[in-house]
Amino acid sequence: MIKILIADDHNVLINGLKLILAVRSDFKVIAVANNGAEVIDFIKNERPDVILLDINMPVLNGYQTLGILKSDYPDIKVIILSMLNDKRNVLNMLEAGAKGYLFKDTDDKHLFKAIDCVYNGEYYVSESLQNILEEFLLSNKYQDKKNKHLLSSRELEIVSLIIEGNTNAEIADLLFLSTRTVDTHRKNIFYKLNLNNTASLVKYALENKAFLGLQ
Amino acid sequence: MIKILIADDHNVLINGLKLILAVRSDFKVIAVANNGAEVIDFIKNERPDVILLDINMPVLNGYQTLGILKSDYPDIKVIILSMLNDKRNVLNMLEAGAKGYLFKDTDDKHLFKAIDCVYNGEYYVSESLQNILEEFLLSNKYQDKKNKHLLSSRELEIVSLIIEGNTNAEIADLLFLSTRTVDTHRKNIFYKLNLNNTASLVKYALENKAFLGLQ
DNA sequence: ATTTCAATACGCTTTTTACGGTATTTTTTA
DNA sequence: TAAAAAATACCGTAAAAAGCGTATTGAAAT
Numbered sequence: 001m002i003k004i005l006i007a008d009d010h011n012v013l014i015n016g017l018k019l020i021l022a023v024r025s026d027f028k029v030i031a032v033a034n035n036g037a038e039v040i041d042f043i044k045n046e047r048p049d050v051i052l053l054d055i056n057m058p059v060l061n062g063y064q065t066l067g068i069l070k071s072d073y074p075d076i077k078v079i080i081l082s083m084l085n086d087k088r089n090v091l092n093m094l095e096a097g098a099k100g101y102l103f104k105d106t107d108d109k110h111l112f113k114a115i116d117c118v119y120n121g122e123y124y125v126s127e128s129l130q131n132i133l134e135e136f137l138l139s140n141k142y143q144d145k146k147n148k149h150l151l152s153s154r155e156l157e158i159v160s161l162i163i164e165g166n167t168n169a170e171i172a173d174l175l176f177l178s179t180r181t182v183d184t185h186r187k188n189i190f191y192k193l194n195l196n197n198t199a200s201l202v203k204y205a206l207e208n209k210a211f212l213g214l215q
Numbered sequence: 216m217i218k219i220l221i222a223d224d225h226n227v228l229i230n231g232l233k234l235i236l237a238v239r240s241d242f243k244v245i246a247v248a249n250n251g252a253e254v255i256d257f258i259k260n261e262r263p264d265v266i267l268l269d270i271n272m273p274v275l276n277g278y279q280t281l282g283i284l285k286s287d288y289p290d291i292k293v294i295i296l297s298m299l300n301d302k303r304n305v306l307n308m309l310e311a312g313a314k315g316y317l318f319k320d321t322d323d324k325h326l327f328k329a330i331d332c333v334y335n336g337e338y339y340v341s342e343s344l345q346n347i348l349e350e351f352l353l354s355n356k357y358q359d360k361k362n363k364h365l366l367s368s369r370e371l372e373i374v375s376l377i378i379e380g381n382t383n384a385e386i387a388d389l390l391f392l393s394t395r396t397v398d399t400h401r402k403n404i405f406y407k408l409n410l411n412n413t414a415s416l417v418k419y420a421l422e423n424k425a426f427l428g429l430q
Numbered sequence: 431a432t433t434t435c436a437a438t439a440c441g442c443t444t445t446t447t448a449c450g451g452t453a454t455t456t457t458t459t460a
Numbered sequence: 461t462a463a464a465a466a467a468t469a470c471c472g473t474a475a476a477a478a479g480c481g482t483a484t485t486g487a488a489a490t
Contacts, residue, residue: 016231165415200380202417
């Protein structure tokens with residue numbers, strides 16, 4: 001009996017998943033959660049074998065939740081259920097300790113296979129993501145999964161204000177800083193993320209919210 | 216018997232929805248589609264009463280599909296199943312002719328209710344969106360649903376290049392234009408969308424891809 | 431046939447961003 | 461406790477974007 005926890009803020013998806021998983025008599029959905037905090041709460045009492053984890057959730061998102069799970073409950077296998085097949089996102093989650101990554105084109109058969117695989121200690125990702133998994137397994141990140149945060153909290157604060165359309169002067173006002181300071185932060189953010197203008201920063205940030213720890 | 220078509224590129228969600236809807240014996244899912252083009256194809260042969268439509272789909276997205284449905288098959292009721300509770304998005308879809316808008320926090324009960332409502336000619340939106348529906352019903356858009364495109368195709372082309380991180384000079388190179396022309400387009404885009412800098416444009420564009428006709 | 435709109439392009443000014451630094455203080459971590 | 465990282469701030473210059481315009485051409489709509 002494989003004990004499963006589903007974490008997603010989309011209730012229709014949760015209910016659907018429960019019905020799909022019910023087909024397999026050796027699967028048992030022992031709980032559902034609408035955000036990461038509920039996941040962490042639940043596993044204090046009872047341990048699932050596999051967690052199906054959405055990335056974009058309120059309160060505590062999938063990336064943050066995965067971080068906690070990996071440090072406190074390293075034996076629980078996590079499969080990411082994501083809307084994004086963005087390469088960077090897949091790598092981020094694998095590096096953070098996910099054992100599976102399913103894209104939205106997954107059908108029931110592959111979902112079952114993914115759960116079976118990760119339960120047996122193997123990795124499993126959607127077919128369209130196989131090359132990314134291989135790249136990950138060959139990389140050094142596979143060995144030393146040092147999930148240090150790329151951006152500092154101050155930098156994240158500034159990124160979110162940039163996203164909201166604020167100029168450096170406005171950000172400086174809001175945070176009681178000099179515009180030079182905000183400028184320096186912006187430079188450092190670009191350097192760390194290997195970007196070179198505001199447009200690409202906003203796009204990157206919106207597509208990697210969970211990973212960056214935004215919102 | 217209410218005939219239902221489900222259009223979503225997320226197979227897990229589709230399969231889940233089918234199982235959920237199977238509870239109601241007066242519902243019949245007569246088809247599923249992974250994109251808008253499949254929807255249009257299917258209804259040439261057979262007419263559903265209600266379509267559950269996702270916004271972000273490849274090939275032909277929900278907004279585009281809704282446009283075609285409204286002009287060619289105005290009697291088919293469309294319920295948007297969306298991940299976004301962004302106010303602007305909800306209004307856009309209502310203005311485009313959607314009769315329902317369900318956010319991801321919807322449970323089975325509300326899904327059933329939505330289908331019953333729109334089948335009987337009423338509007339139905341998730342509870343958290345009630346005020347937006349009211350605003351829509353009071354607005355003039357409710358009367359004259361003139362869905363003229365906000366941005367021209369040239370402007371859309373430029374928006375997508377801006378999103379990709381290109382400067383005006385780079386865009387000018389790519390499109391064989393003067394930077395002055397690109398600059399003018401940029402200004403007109405800002406004017407039309409009521410925005411004032413690149414960061415807010417990128418955010419707006421990424422959050423309104425379907426509506427703008429991007430990607 | 432005339433008005434409207436889209437696409438093109440230019441002029442000028444100001445603001446903002448980008449990129450190259452340096453440097454001090456505080457906090458964190460090894 | 462020493463070293464590293466984060467947060468702060470400044471200096472200067474160049475590039476880019478933003479905010480005012482105007483104007484021509486061609487296509488589309490009325």
